[in-house]
Amino acid sequence: MFCCPLKMRGLGELRSGMESPTKDILIRDIAKYGGETVTIKGWVYNRRNSGKKLAFLQLRDGSGTIQGVAHVNEMPEEEFQSAAAVTTESSAIVIGVVKEDKRAPSGFELTVTGFELVGEGSNDYPIQPKEHGVDFLLDRRHLWFRTERQRAILRLRDRTIFYLRDFFNKDGFTCIDSPIITGSACEGTSTLFELDYFGRPAYLSQSGQLYVEPACMALGSVYCFGPTFRAEKSFTRRHLTEFWMLEPEVAWQTQDGNIDLQSRMIKSVVGRILENDAELIEQIHARQGEDSGEETAEEVISRLEKARDEKFIRLTYDEALKELERLGEPLTWGDDFGAPHETKLTEEYGVPVFVERWPAKIKAFYMQPDPDDDTYVQCDDLIASGGYGEVIGGSIRIHDSELLLKRIDEHKLDRRAFQWYLDIREYGTVPHGGFGLGLERLVQWLGGVHHIRETIPFPRTIKRLEP
């Protein structure tokens, strides 16, 4: 293993002395090097031999994939034997001539002229190019990354994060990191992970909201983006115990302004994914089984195009109740939506739906009452289209300290724990509001991914702490 750098250098020198200088390239850029001799450093994810003189090597380097065609006449005999016997997921340095070929999916393949095995794989590589159970794959998450689908999902997650941050950056927001370890259990301890903090109880944060509220009073428009922890015993394909949440908070915010921000943010990300990263959606769904329960890539893309091009629906809670009754999924006033209600609503419109103005009694204590009727609060949930459920929950916050105190008492919360939170309202308070966006649910919706567990590198669920 430790001799690799030397061997790598040796091979490069040998080759460059013999023929046109080879260049380390990324497979992604292969089209620029037609006819040239290049070096690819990567992994052999599959191999097919045809007779004793020809071997097809499926190569991956993290940027893309390409087929290497190794023929005994084109390369040193010893290196051909090594290539023709290489095991799944071995790493190798492959030198070859880039050739245009209509038979190749990318239009290019590599005529191999040199092959050096770097890290030999084992013959018991567990993940095959076929369907496996989710549990088996999650136990091998560290290897599962290497498959095309998982690489595409991780890329999609990365692009989504980048577009979100870019959107807020261009919209004049400042990123404020909120603490992950918190000292007080603001809304009860049942859904918090407790820590021993030098002998004192502490908790892993389940929201950064209380921390971005003061920050927006300093910087106007802010957001935090980081891991969030929920000890809820939720065990569905939409829940993780550790997930990433983006929480913008805006001073002087209004209900309409809050909805508009959410809508623009989602549309911006969707638009950029469609423009730049549609091939990731194709890759995610390339080897889909018939009973995967997932949309096809075409269905995902057309759903996203609708979200990009059409206005999102805005319904008040009361309007939504009427719609649900009409659609045959009635709900009693004062009850929260269940999954069937969310599905019914977005099926009806085919675009994300905002449900606003919820009954105060089923929402959080800090939400600002509706100016016309204080049995309601100014808030919204955004239900994603396609049955992916709630991706955003937002509200205007109570900015009046007396009202906030009243609510804290009504909810039987400890005033002392909220001292600094109340303090914001003492010094130049203004109406403000924001929302929380669940990153993994957004990625699920953008990619058409059935299980939320695939949308985070190392998922944490009630049952899963490893790897």
Place this chain on the structure above:
RNA sequence: UCCUCGGUAGCUCAAUGGCAGAGCAAUCGGCUGUUAACCGAUUGGUUGCUGGUUCGACUCCGGCCCGAGGAGCCA
């Protein structure tokens, strides 16, 4: 926490209460254009654990363990 379903070869799954099976992977052999290659052969088993019913249990019954899906709760 509740409801439903499941646990058989490395993987994905079969098997009226009556010989433990297939495909893939692996190994060996064949093939000069394969695209999750193909063809032939070989290897591979404490049927989750435990107790019971039975001449006989992968199969039926009880208990336990593990997992999945859903509900509730939420992003």
